[in-house]
Amino acid sequence: MDSSFAGVYEAAEWYAIAFGYRDVPKECDFLTGLADEFGCGAGSFLELACGPGFHALEMARRGVPSAGLDLEPSMVRLLEGEAARENLTVTALQADMRSFEVETPFHLVTTLLDSCAHLLTNEDMLAHLNRVAAALVPGGIYVLEFSHPADCFGVRKTAGTDWTMKSNGTEVHMQWGKDDDPFDPITEISDVTVTLDVTEEGRETRTLREVVRTRSWTYQTLRALLDQTEPFTPVAWYGALDRTVPFDNAESAWRMVAVLRRTDGRRDCGRT
Numbered sequence: 001m002d003s004s005f006a007g008v009y010e011a012a013e014w015y016a017i018a019f020g021y022r023d024v025p026k027e028c029d030f031l032t033g034l035a036d037e038f039g040c041g042a043g044s045f046l047e048l049a050c051g052p053g054f055h056a057l058e059m060a061r062r063g064v065p066s067a068g069l070d071l072e073p074s075m076v077r078l079l080e081g082e083a084a085r086e087n088l089t090v091t092a093l094q095a096d097m098r099s100f101e102v103e104t105p106f107h108l109v110t111t112l113l114d115s116c117a118h119l120l121t122n123e124d125m126l127a128h129l130n131r132v133a134a135a136l137v138p139g140g141i142y143v144l145e146f147s148h149p150a151d152c153f154g155v156r157k158t159a160g161t162d163w164t165m166k167s168n169g170t171e172v173h174m175q176w177g178k179d180d181d182p183f184d185p186i187t188e189i190s191d192v193t194v195t196l197d198v199t200e201e202g203r204e205t206r207t208l209r210e211v212v213r214t215r216s217w218t219y220q221t222l223r224a225l226l227d228q229t230e231p232f233t234p235v236a237w238y239g240a241l242d243r244t245v246p247f248d249n250a251e252s253a254w255r256m257v258a259v260l261r262r263t264d265g266r267r268d269c270g271r272t
Contacts (some may be wrong), residue, residue, distance in 0.1 A: 012074040015193040016052035016176040035108040039141035040269030043107040049115030053079035060088040067091035098127040117214035133231035136262040139269040146256040152216035173197040232260040
């Protein structure tokens with residue numbers, strides 16, 4: 001085990017390699033399409049629990065004023081470094097997704113890759129939703145990507161949990177969870193064993209292992225909590241970051257994607 005890192009999120013560069021499989025431009029097309037259809041357009045963009053900030057960087061490449069927020073300082077530094085390398089204007093914020101504040105509200109906010117699983121209680125989720133509402137213009141859109149509830153209930157395995165990625169001579173093997181990881185059906189919290197095996201040219205393979213606590217959020221629980229969050233109205237649900245995939249029990253639906261609009265009784269998109 002590499003003692004220079006305390007956890008998988010602190011190893012930001014390795015984490016970025018492991019999750020580099022995502023088609024970020026296509027996902028940003030999806031997000032901007034939702035903002036155009038249901039909200040005010042993607043005039044500005046905030047990525048919460050952003051990790052390396054893949055989507056904030058892509059939006060900035062498109063000329064959209066963008067920001068990325070993460071609790072882990074090493075992720076924030078990685079985002080800052082990549083933005084500087086590409087000469088992009090991206091605001092990098094180190095803050096808790098339950099208590100953050102922004103100076104200027106955004107038109108489009110996202111939390112992707114099931115990062116809301118780190119919100120372990122209903123109170124955490126409500127606090128988070130209230131902070132996001134404050135960070136959005138009226139009429140703005142919030143897009144959340146969760147694991148499909150079929151995973152939680154053991155109906156089917158909808159996403160891979162073991163994969164390998166390579167970048168610039170570094171190979172990262174990620175194993176997200178083990179079959180015997182404990183799950184509490186009352187709290188809906190799992191203790192997930194996360195393992196990174198990293199092989200760099202000229203060095204022996206190094207292993208980083210950590211137990212990460214996550215919450216399985218289900219559709220009915222989210223709907224009940226959203227009923228308590230007055231500024232938000234659900235306007236669409238999808239089974240992937242793809243508007244052609246409905247949220248249902250079909251094999252093609254492997255995620256639960258919620259699209260929320262900050263309503264406040266109007267849709268003025270922040271205009272005064």
